[in-house]
Amino acid sequence: MLRTEEDAYRQAFTRFLAGTDEKSNTHAYLRDIMRQLPARRVLLDVGPADGTTTRHLAPYFERTVCIEPSEPMRRALKLACPQAEVVGEPVMEAGIEVRADLALLSHVLYYVPRTQWVATVSRIMQWLAPGGLLLVLLQNPDDACMRMVRHFTGARFDLRELADELAALPPGLISGIELDTVPACYRSSDLDDTVAVAGFHLSVPGTTTPRREAVEAYVRQHLRNREGEYVLHHDQHALRLQRPAS
Numbered sequence: 001m002l003r004t005e006e007d008a009y010r011q012a013f014t015r016f017l018a019g020t021d022e023k024s025n026t027h028a029y030l031r032d033i034m035r036q037l038p039a040r041r042v043l044l045d046v047g048p049a050d051g052t053t054t055r056h057l058a059p060y061f062e063r064t065v066c067i068e069p070s071e072p073m074r075r076a077l078k079l080a081c082p083q084a085e086v087v088g089e090p091v092m093e094a095g096i097e098v099r100a101d102l103a104l105l106s107h108v109l110y111y112v113p114r115t116q117w118v119a120t121v122s123r124i125m126q127w128l129a130p131g132g133l134l135l136v137l138l139q140n141p142d143d144a145c146m147r148m149v150r151h152f153t154g155a156r157f158d159l160r161e162l163a164d165e166l167a168a169l170p171p172g173l174i175s176g177i178e179l180d181t182v183p184a185c186y187r188s189s190d191l192d193d194t195v196a197v198a199g200f201h202l203s204v205p206g207t208t209t210p211r212r213e214a215v216e217a218y219v220r221q222h223l224r225n226r227e228g229e230y231v232l233h234h235d236q237h238a239l240r241l242q243r244p245a246s
Contacts, residue, residue, distance in 0.1 A: 037102060042062065042129070098127050133242055141156055153210075
């Protein structure tokens with residue numbers, strides 16, 4: 001990604017965070033999950049980006065390990081969570097020695113070829129301690145945000161399909177599979193902000209970026225409510241994968 005593209009992406013992401021309750025709802029969900037863990041020795045965050053969620057979770061664990069291939073994100077991560085051990089290789093190339101009580105793969109699979117989802121998740125499962133938990137987060141494919149993504153790009157990302165594929169694997173690696181929904185909604189009274197946020201969500205690898213005029217027309221038609229506010233529902237699916245206790 002070129003520097004100008006990276007800056008535009010960051011600005012759109014900042015606008016998105018300013019108008020959504022995603023982070024607060026996600027962090028509340030994760031706190032509930034952590035209370036149920038039998039141990040909190042090691043956190044493994046795969047693709048933590050700028051470390052916003054890592055910083056929230058790390059104080060609950062004795063050790064935090066992150067896998068982040070992006071150099072700009074690694075720099076931001078070090079500022080946000082200086083105590084974290086950061087590995088720069090991708091998942092399938094990373095050589096780490098951890099037994100994590102909780103592993104997090106949050107909104108990363110958009111950037112992983114669909115044919116590699118099972119292999120990627122299986123690799124991370126091998127880094128879990130007995131009884132450890134892997135959380136995989138993606139947006140609910142049936143919500144307004146992902147309907148917009150399909151409209152412009154044809155792309156679809158569905159953790160329910162992944163859950164079915166993982167359930168068909170030979171026994172031994174995964175002892176439990178559950179799917180939760182974490183609500184999230186973006187709201188804004190500003191058209192330019194909403195169009196920028198829509199463009200952020202439409203930045204799907206391997207697809208063509210739609211024209212701004214087309215995105216604006218879609219936002220006006222589909223996201224504007226009767227009060228003139230722009231509303232984009234983007235609930236998350238959270239796939240809980242448990243490693244056998246022994």
